[in-house]
Amino acid sequence: MAxxxxxxxxxxxxxxxxxxxxxxxxxLAEKGYKVLLIDGDVxxxxxxxxxxxxxxxxxxxxxxxxxxxELSKALVKDKRVPGNLFLLxxxxxxxxxxxxxxxxxxxxREARDKMGFDFIxxxxxxxxxxxxxxxxxxxxxxxxxTIPEITAIRDADRVIGLLDNYGIEKRSLVVNRVDxxxxxxxNVLSPQDISDELSVKLLGIIPMDKIVTEATNEGKPVxxxxxxxxxxxxxxxxxxxxxxxxxxxxxxxxxxxxEYVPSSGGILGxxxxxxxxxxx
Amino acid sequence: MAWWKSLWKNKGxxxxxxxxxxxxxxxxxxxxLLSKQDLESMEKDLIxxxxxxxxxxxxxxxxxxxKVDEKYQAISFIIPVTSKK
Ligand SMILES: Nc1ncnc2c1ncn2[C@@H]1O[C@H](COP(=O)(O)OP(=O)(O)OP(=O)(O)O)[C@@H](O)[C@H]1O
Ligand SMILES: [Mg+2]
Numbered sequence: 001m002a003x004x005x006x007x008x009x010x011x012x013x014x015x016x017x018x019x020x021x022x023x024x025x026x027x028l029a030e031k032g033y034k035v036l037l038i039d040g041d042v043x044x045x046x047x048x049x050x051x052x053x054x055x056x057x058x059x060x061x062x063x064x065x066x067x068x069x070e071l072s073k074a075l076v077k078d079k080r081v082p083g084n085l086f087l088l089x090x091x092x093x094x095x096x097x098x099x100x101x102x103x104x105x106x107x108x109r110e111a112r113d114k115m116g117f118d119f120i121x122x123x124x125x126x127x128x129x130x131x132x133x134x135x136x137x138x139x140x141x142x143x144x145x146t147i148p149e150i151t152a153i154r155d156a157d158r159v160i161g162l163l164d165n166y167g168i169e170k171r172s173l174v175v176n177r178v179d180x181x182x183x184x185x186x187n188v189l190s191p192q193d194i195s196d197e198l199s200v201k202l203l204g205i206i207p208m209d210k211i212v213t214e215a216t217n218e219g220k221p222v223x224x225x226x227x228x229x230x231x232x233x234x235x236x237x238x239x240x241x242x243x244x245x246x247x248x249x250x251x252x253x254x255x256x257x258x259e260y261v262p263s264s265g266g267i268l269g270x271x272x273x274x275x276x277x278x279x280x
Numbered sequence: 281m282a283w284w285k286s287l288w289k290n291k292g293x294x295x296x297x298x299x300x301x302x303x304x305x306x307x308x309x310x311x312x313l314l315s316k317q318d319l320e321s322m323e324k325d326l327i328x329x330x331x332x333x334x335x336x337x338x339x340x341x342x343x344x345x346x347k348v349d350e351k352y353q354a355i356s357f358i359i360p361v362t363s364k365k
Contacts, residue, residue, distance in 0.1 A: 186294030
């Protein structure tokens with residue numbers, strides 16, 4: 001099977017695209033796939049930081065475009081999953097337009113066709129301007145990340161409309177930063193409702209979880225940090241089951257909202273139960 | 281707020297339900313399925329027709345659009361009537 005090129009996008013900024021790309025990319029690599037993460041947020045380099053690879057960056061995409069180095073040499077290897085996880089950093093130039101669409105598309109194609117990547121995830125910048133168009137251009141599938149707030153959902157709908165122009169028909173939705181108890185209370189839109197409203201298939205649900213900040217602080221994917229701590233987390237479960245559904249669309253959707261039943265131990269008591277206490 | 285508004289509109293509704301309704305209308309506008317202008321014209325036309333028979337305060341008109349199923353939307357207007365003409 002040819003490798004899949006997927007753009008991760010949202011419209012609205014700060015909803016968790018980069019966090020999602022890093023964590024789900026890592027989960028796919030851990031499952032044995034060869035994964036390339038491309039930082040498409042030109043000028044604002046982030047993906048390397050989330051993965052704790054910022055000190056290992058030497059070359060960036062601009063060096064490949066200008067011919068300063070080969071693609072294979074510009075890739076940063078994540079040694080935690082050797083041979084499986086690679087990052088192509090973006091440049092920190094101020095001008096996104098410095099990266100021509102065609103050159104970008106060629107690099108992504110080369111990675112898939114000549115380097116044998118199974119998954120190429122492109123982290124798009126916020127907005128619908130050139131940076132978004134650049135990230136969407138080589139993609140064949142899109143994952144739309146949103147949060148349960150109407151402004152973010154409306155922006156997601158804008159982006160979904162634009163995907164038509166790129167012929168990207170395969171789309172799926174990830175609802176991030178979901179406060180499960182609040183959804184249950186009826187104070188927050190449910191992931192299912194959001195998916196219905198946008199008419200996009202729900203791929204995954206990532207609960208709001210403080211481990212995401214801690215993982216970012218330490219430059220580790222959530223599933224790495226939770227393993228170190230020997231304690232499963234809601235976000236970890238969300239990223240993992242989303243990765244499983246990217247691999248196999250018939251894998252079941254993990255719906256923490258449906259599973260949640262307030263118990264005497266409160267939300268924590270219940271989820272401890274659900275996650276099986278210590279580790280996976 | 282007028283008493284009927286609290287009675288009809290969001291009384292007892294969960295915050296998520298209100299968000300859902302508002303989102304639904306925003307998306308209809310954005311997708312060009314029902315423009316804000318069309319909606320306003322519809323309201324004006326309704327006022328004109330109904331004003332022949334009833335006293336209406338245009339500022340109090342409210343509407344609601346709901347998805348009935350994949351194909352159909354239901355639109356309803358609530359038009360408070362102060363008195364018979
Ligand atoms: N599930 C979550 N639970 C808690 N915090 C989260 C979660 N997902 C993301 N965050 C936090 O939200 C913030 C924004 O995340 P991130 O940078 O991934 O968003 P983004 O969409 O890439 O932003 P931008 O549009 O600026 O590129 C970060 O501080 C991140 O730690
Ligand atoms: Mg980002």
